[in-house]
Amino acid sequence: MAAFFLRRSIIIQKEKSEKEKLQKEIELNYLKQQVNPHFLFNSLNSIYALSRQQSPETPEVVMQLSELMRYQLESAKKDMVLLKEELEFIENYLLLEEKRLSNRCNIEFVIEGQVLDFTIAPMLLIPFVENAVKHGALSTNNQSTIDVTTTITGTTLNFCVVNSKPSLTVAFKRKGTGLENVKRRLQLLYPNHVLDVEDGEKKYHVNLAIDLKATQAKTGS
Amino acid sequence: MMKIGIIDDEILARKVLEDYCAKIDNFELVVSTGNPLEFVNFTQQNEVDLIFLDIEMPELNGMEILRSMINPPKVILTTAYSEYALESYNYGVVDYLLKPVKIERFLKAINKVSASKIIQPKKDRGSEELQIKHDGMPVNISFKSILYIQSFGNYLKIFTDSRMYLISETLTNITILLSENFQRTHKSYIANLDRVNKATRTYVLIENNKVPVSTTYKVIVFEKLKILSKL
Missing domain, CATH: 3.40.50.2300 (Response regulator)
Incomplete structure (x- = not known):
């Protein structure tokens, strides 16, 4: 009996220290590349162009970028953030990319169900969206689509990203360390998650289901 | 324009x-x-x-x-x-x-x-240098360091050991400023034959650069390379 508890506590401690280690790594990564410099300077260039034309859109785009950057800086320090904030961040990101891509990409961002005061680990969802933009829209001159649908049923979050696949891409590589990182984090933070990836002929689907209840207890601060 | x-x-x-x-x-x-x-x-x-x-x-x-x-x-x-x-x-x-x-x-x-323009034609054929105006500054390029010259439109790229100079000039005009080791090899190229490492039917190799040789200039290029003991 004693041996069992001892082993169990060792396992728990090991898990805990791995989580801590991972958290440190993530923080470090954020510090290293808080904002993707391409994204930042391209966005600034869009704003520069809009302000030169004295476009009435300018103030809005400046706010989107500033909110996005602030969130990236602040969420890096936290274990958990409000789901609402994480989704707003994704929306800001998509709005900025939509501006950059002009009419090349149709972006849909839909939230179904009540966001309430659910919390989520920060930056968990964005890599799927970034990948959709990178591989679905930025890699082609043709018209592309990205649909991001968030559905909350009870305490279950379904996060679904669908992007059109460019027909003319020579080598469609779908790897990248970003996604590997997320998979590791999901494994540790949401061991019961379900991640479905469907690499179709014309579309690329990612569907992530996680239970928000497991982490809701920590809210309040 | x-x-x-x-x-x-x-x-x-x-x-x-x-x-x-x-x-x-x-x-x-x-x-x-x-x-x-x-x-x-x-x-x-x-x-x-x-x-x-x-x-x-x-x-x-x-x-x-x-x-x-x-x-x-x-x-x-x-x-x-x-x-x-x-x-x-x-x-x-x-x-x-x-x-x-x-x-x-x-x-x-x-x-x-x-700003990249030739200052003036230099009549002195005994000179060892090509004088050009580059970025508004006079520059002397030693003949020995020039690998080849390529034209595009009204401009020339002069490739040397250390860098490339872009000037506004034509191949015909620059020919008179160069020594006899320089030979037109193609409509758009002049090669420094003294720097040729290897010659084939269609190009000469100068420090890993393939400079094309067209049918028009093939005979003269090969004759000159023989004189320079490059063949």
């Missing part, structure tokens, strides 16, 4: 450069596109003197366009953020602009394009 092209996949980024170009008197914007392939097709039918080229683009990026063009126009690279600055020097780009670009910085880049 200088014929200008703009290649950038972001409309807003193109808009800024279009506005800037409209401010320059002798600039004529002939193509502005977000599609690199469209640009490559355009250049096959039309002449372009200077392009503003974005690096990160779908399907064919700026560096790939540069690598693919045999006779590229003058190039000013534009990018939001990049690690390509060093590599770009290998392609003899005129300048490298970081977006957003200040108009002052833009003008500076433009001046680099127009």
Whole structure:
């Protein structure tokens, strides 16, 4: 009996220290590349162009970028953030990319169900969206689509990203360390998650289901 | 009139450069596109003197366009953020602009394009140097250091051991300034035969650069190489 508890506590401690280690790594990564410099300077260039034309859109785009950057800086320090904030961040990101891509990409961002005061680990969802933009829209001159649908049923979050696949891409590589990182984090933070990836002929689907209840207890601060 | 092209996949980024170009008197914007392939097709039918080229683009990026063009126009690279600055020097780009670009910085880049001109023909055939005006400054290039000279439009690229000079001049005019070791090998090339490492039916190899030899010049090139004991 004693041996069992001892082993169990060792396992728990090991898990805990791995989580801590991972958290440190993530923080470090954020510090290293808080904002993707391409994204930042391209966005600034869009704003520069809009302000030169004295476009009435300018103030809005400046706010989107500033909110996005602030969130990236602040969420890096936290274990958990409000789901609402994480989704707003994704929306800001998509709005900025939509501006950059002009009419090349149709972006849909839909939230179904009540966001309430659910919390989520920060930056968990964005890599799927970034990948959709990178591989679905930025890699082609043709018209592309990205649909991001968030559905909350009870305490279950379904996060679904669908992007059109460019027909003319020579080598469609779908790897990248970003996604590997997320998979590791999901494994540790949401061991019961379900991640479905469907690499179709014309579309690329990612569907992530996680239970928000497991982490809701920590809210309040 | 200088014929200008703009290649950038972001409309807003193109808009800024279009506005800037409209401010320059002798600039004529002939193509502005977000599609690199469209640009490559355009250049096959039309002449372009200077392009503003974005690096990160779908399907064919700026560096790939540069690598693919045999006779590229003058190039000013534009990018939001990049690690390509060093590599770009290998392609003899005129300048490298970081977006957003200040108009002052833009003008500076433009001046680099127009400032490269020959000072005056030098009659003294005994000279060991080619005197040119580059970036507004007189430069002496020793004949020995010149590998080959390539023309495109009204401009010449002079490739030396250390770098490439871009000047406004024609191959015919520059011939009289060079020593007899320099030979026209092709409609668009003059080679320094003294620097030839290897010769084949269609090109001569000069420090890893294949300089094309056309049928018109083949006989004279080979005769001269024999005299120089290169064959």
